[in-house]
Amino acid sequence: MDPQATWHALLSAWTEGDWQEVFDLAEALLDWLAKGGFPPEANAGRRMGADWNRAVAIAACEFSLGRAGEVLSDPQGIPRSVPFSLTCASCNNEGPSSLETAVAAGWKGVIYTPAGLSESFLGHCPDCQKREPDSGSAE
Numbered sequence: 001m002d003p004q005a006t007w008h009a010l011l012s013a014w015t016e017g018d019w020q021e022v023f024d025l026a027e028a029l030l031d032w033l034a035k036g037g038f039p040p041e042a043n044a045g046r047r048m049g050a051d052w053n054r055a056v057a058i059a060a061c062e063f064s065l066g067r068a069g070e071v072l073s074d075p076q077g078i079p080r081s082v083p084f085s086l087t088c089a090s091c092n093n094e095g096p097s098s099l100e101t102a103v104a105a106g107w108k109g110v111i112y113t114p115a116g117l118s119e120s121f122l123g124h125c126p127d128c129q130k131r132e133p134d135s136g137s138a139e
């Protein structure tokens, strides 16, 4: 295994929301590290040393494995331990504070998007669905 390539692939899978890939890569890297394999450089642009990189990689992989497992095991792909904050992907309207309330209000296509946003979930609000009837058709 190339742990550096695996680490970068794990980060990409996380930002892309490819939860099966996150799960598989985190599991593979944890297995590699458990067998004494050298850790990836976990911080781009700064040398922190093997001990620090190992600790960060293990913590990140265990976190990723747990979160991806939660997403994959939920029928709607919603990790229930994550505080629910919803924004419309089209108009940035803020959504209700629970998935059930959002669905009842007509929100569609709610997905978990943890990377790079202040909100953890994106969806399509009822107003935008009226304006753009083809958006949010995949619930």
Ligand SMILES: [Zn+2]
Pocket: 088, 089, 090, 091, 092, 093, 124, 125, 126, 127, 128, 129
């Ligand atoms: Zn909207």
